[in-house]
Amino acid sequence: MKPTEDASGPTVVLKERAVLLFHEHLTTVRRRTDRLFAGLMLAQWAFGILVALFVAPYGWEGKDRALHAHVYAALFLGAALTVFPIALARWRPGAVSTRHGVALAQMLWSSLLIHLTGGRIETHFHIFVSLAFLSLYRDPWVLLTATVATVADHIIRGLLWPESVYGLPNVEWWRFLEHALWVGFLNLVLLHAGRVMRREMREVAVRRAELELAREREEDKSAELDRALRELSGFQEHLIRVEKLAAVGQLAASVGHELRNPLAAVRNAHAYLSRRLSRDAIGAADDPRVPQFLGVMERELGACAKIISDLLDFARERPPALQPCPLRPLVDEAIGVVPSRDGVRILNEVPESLPVPSLDKEQFRQVLVNLVQNAVEAMPQGRTGQVSVLAEGGDTGPWAIRVVDDGTGIPPDVLPKIFEPLFTTKTRGTGLGLAIVANMVQRHGGTISVRSEAGRGSEFHIHLPATAAAQAA
Amino acid sequence: MKVPALSRGAWLLGGLLWLVATAAGFALLARHALTPGPTLEAPSSWPASAHPPLAKGRPTLVMLAHPRCPCTRASLGELSVLMEHARGQLDARVLFLQPEGTSSDWTQGPLWRAAAAIPGVTVLVDTGGEQARGFGVATSGHSLLYDAAGRLRFSGGLTGARGHRGDNPGRDAVEALLREAGGVGGSSEHAVYGCALEEPPEARATNTP
Incomplete structure (x- = not known):
C-alpha cells in the first residue's frame, strides 16, 4: 500500500x-x-x-x-x-x-x-x-x-x-x-x-x-479537546463564581431587606426608651408604653435571630451525621417546636411500629419543622385545617415521608420555584426555608417533591432510599 | 549497536585469527585423512603357508582387516562395489585380525558381519596376525590381488583416504586388472588408509608375558 x-x-x-x-x-x-x-x-x-x-x-x-x-x-x-x-x-x-x-x-x-x-x-x-x-x-x-x-x-x-x-x-x-x-x-x-x-x-x-x-x-x-474542556471548565467555574456573587448580592439584599424592618422597629423602640429614660427615669416605670416597646424589641430581635439562623443553615453544607433515629418521636419533637395556631390541628400519623432509619437527627428535625410550619402558615386566617405527617417503608424498601395539609394550595406558576433559594411569597421571610429542606434531603441521598391543588391543599413527599433503613438495622 | 573503532579492530583481528586457525584445523584433518598407513613388501607369489589356498581358475583377492578400525568400514564398502562389478570373476577373502589374548567376540563385531554380508566374500580369522605377517601387510584394509596362477597383481588399499568411500585409484586399478586381462596382465601398488594391524614394537614388548 x-x-x-x-x-x-x-x-x-x-x-x-x-x-x-x-x-x-x-x-x-x-x-x-x-x-x-x-x-x-x-x-x-x-x-x-x-x-x-x-x-x-x-x-x-x-x-x-x-x-x-x-x-x-x-x-x-x-x-x-x-x-x-x-x-x-x-x-x-x-x-x-x-x-x-x-x-x-x-x-x-x-x-x-x-x-x-x-x-x-x-x-x-x-x-x-x-x-x-x-x-x-x-x-x-x-x-x-x-x-x-x-x-x-x-x-x-x-x-x-x-x-x-x-x-x-x-x-x-x-x-x-x-x-x-x-x-x-x-x-x-x-x-x-x-x-x-x-x-x-x-x-x-x-x-x-x-x-x-x-x-x-x-x-x-484529544489533547486539543482536553484543553478546550479545561477552558470550558474554567469558564464554568468563573460563571459559577459570578452566579455565586450575584446570589450573595441577592441574598445580601434580601437579608438586608428582611433585617431592615425589624431593626427599624427596634431602633424606634430604643429611641423612644432612651428619650423616656433620659427625661424621667423613675417615672418611666409607670409608662405603659415602655414594656410595650421592650416587647417589640424582643420580638423583632427574635425575628432577626431567625433570619440569621436560616441563613447559616443554608450556608453551612454540613454532611449528615447518620444515626438510628426513630421517626415518630422526631415528628413529635418538630410539631412541638412549631407555634400552634387556632383552628389548625397537627397530627403525627407515623406508625409506632415503623423500622428505625439512619438519619441526621438535627437536620431532619429542621426539615420537618420547616415543612410543618409552612403547612400551618398556608392555612387561611379564620379557617380550620389539618396538617398530617405520615411515613411508610423501611425493611428492605425505600422510605416515604409525607407532610399533607388541606390549606389553599400552591399556585401552579409558583410551584416550580418553591425550592429555589430566596424565593418566597410571604410578606416576611428570607425564602430559604424550603431551599434548606431540599438541601438537607439531598444530603441524605433522597429527593423531595410536591403536589398541590388550588383550594384543596398540598402534599410534600420525601423519598429516601432503602440504604437509610439498611444502615439503621 | 555502536562499537568503538578499537573494538571493531579487535573483532577483525579475532576473525582473521579464527579463519587461520580454522584453515589450519581443516588442513590437519585433511592431512590425517590422506596419510596412508605403513606398507611392507608383499610376496610376489601366493605364499604356500596361506590358508585357505589360492582359488582355482580365478583371481583371489585377500583383504587383511582390523575388526574395529573405523576406516575399514569404507574399505569393505569399496570391496562390496568391487565384488558387484566383478560379477563372480573374483574370489575374495577378508581376514580379520584376532590378536592373542582376545576372544572371538572381539573380532566378530559389526565389521565382520558387514564383510560376511558381501556376496562372494569369505570371512576368516587371522589368529595372532600370522596371515598378515605372511602376506607382509601392516595396515587394515590392505588388499592383495593374486591371479589364478598365484602371481601378485595388486597391492594396496581400496579407498582414497581414511574412512572415505567413493571412486578411487586403488579400486579402479583392481577393476581394470580384472576387466582388461582377467586379472593376469600388469600389476599395481597403491597407498593403504587404515589402522595399524599390530601394536608398535615397544607396546608389543610391554605386552609380552
Whole structure:
C-alpha cells in the first residue's frame, strides 16, 4: 500500500517513519536469527561430537586404541567453528559482520560434518539446509558469502583432494561449477522468498506508520479537546463564581431587606426608651408604653435571630451525621417546636411500629419543622385545617415521608420555584426555608417533591432510599 | 549497536585469527585423512603357508582387516562395489585380525558381519596376525590381488583416504586388472588408509608375558 496524500508533508513523514519501522523490524529479525544460529552452532557441535564418537570413536594399533582424530576434530575444530559465531551473536547482535561470520562458520560446519561422516552424500544436504537457515537473515549478501565459501571449498578440495567432495579421484576443472549451479539455483529460490518477505515487511511498516500517524493525530485532537474542556471548565467555574456573587448580592439584599424592618422597629423602640429614660427615669416605670416597646424589641430581635439562623443553615453544607433515629418521636419533637395556631390541628400519623432509619437527627428535625410550619402558615386566617405527617417503608424498601395539609394550595406558576433559594411569597421571610429542606434531603441521598391543588391543599413527599433503613438495622 | 573503532579492530583481528586457525584445523584433518598407513613388501607369489589356498581358475583377492578400525568400514564398502562389478570373476577373502589374548567376540563385531554380508566374500580369522605377517601387510584394509596362477597383481588399499568411500585409484586399478586381462596382465601398488594391524614394537614388548 502506498501513501496517496497530496500534501507532501505527511507523505514524507509517513515514508520516513515507515523506513525507520522497516529497519527496526529487520534488525529485530536479524538479532533473533543471530540467537537462533548461536543455538544451532551449539547443537551442531554436540551433534558433531556424537557423530565422531559413533562413527569413529577410536583409532587402533593392534589391541591398542586411542581416541580417533575425528573426535579431536569434532571437539576442537568444532569448538572453533562454534565459539566465534556465538561470540559475535552475543556481543555484536544484528551487526553485518556477525551474520557474515555466522554464514562462513555455518558452511564450514557443513564441511566438517561431511568429513566426520566419511564424506556421505547425505551429509551434503547440510549445505542446502544451512542456506535455507541463512535466508532467515533476509540479507542476500549473506547467501553470497555462504555460496562463495562453499564454492571456494569445492575449488580447493577439487584441486587437492577431489574424492572428498566429488567422490571421484580425477574430475574436470569445471566440476565445481556444476555444484555451484545447484547452490545458485537454491539461492535464486531463497532470494525470491527473501524479496517477498522484505516486501511484506515494508508493507507492514507502512501500515504501522499510518496507524502511528493516525494515533498521533488522534492524540493531538484529544489533547486539543482536553484543553478546550479545561477552558470550558474554567469558564464554568468563573460563571459559577459570578452566579455565586450575584446570589450573595441577592441574598445580601434580601437579608438586608428582611433585617431592615425589624431593626427599624427596634431602633424606634430604643429611641423612644432612651428619650423616656433620659427625661424621667423613675417615672418611666409607670409608662405603659415602655414594656410595650421592650416587647417589640424582643420580638423583632427574635425575628432577626431567625433570619440569621436560616441563613447559616443554608450556608453551612454540613454532611449528615447518620444515626438510628426513630421517626415518630422526631415528628413529635418538630410539631412541638412549631407555634400552634387556632383552628389548625397537627397530627403525627407515623406508625409506632415503623423500622428505625439512619438519619441526621438535627437536620431532619429542621426539615420537618420547616415543612410543618409552612403547612400551618398556608392555612387561611379564620379557617380550620389539618396538617398530617405520615411515613411508610423501611425493611428492605425505600422510605416515604409525607407532610399533607388541606390549606389553599400552591399556585401552579409558583410551584416550580418553591425550592429555589430566596424565593418566597410571604410578606416576611428570607425564602430559604424550603431551599434548606431540599438541601438537607439531598444530603441524605433522597429527593423531595410536591403536589398541590388550588383550594384543596398540598402534599410534600420525601423519598429516601432503602440504604437509610439498611444502615439503621 | 555502536562499537568503538578499537573494538571493531579487535573483532577483525579475532576473525582473521579464527579463519587461520580454522584453515589450519581443516588442513590437519585433511592431512590425517590422506596419510596412508605403513606398507611392507608383499610376496610376489601366493605364499604356500596361506590358508585357505589360492582359488582355482580365478583371481583371489585377500583383504587383511582390523575388526574395529573405523576406516575399514569404507574399505569393505569399496570391496562390496568391487565384488558387484566383478560379477563372480573374483574370489575374495577378508581376514580379520584376532590378536592373542582376545576372544572371538572381539573380532566378530559389526565389521565382520558387514564383510560376511558381501556376496562372494569369505570371512576368516587371522589368529595372532600370522596371515598378515605372511602376506607382509601392516595396515587394515590392505588388499592383495593374486591371479589364478598365484602371481601378485595388486597391492594396496581400496579407498582414497581414511574412512572415505567413493571412486578411487586403488579400486579402479583392481577393476581394470580384472576387466582388461582377467586379472593376469600388469600389476599395481597403491597407498593403504587404515589402522595399524599390530601394536608398535615397544607396546608389543610391554605386552609380552
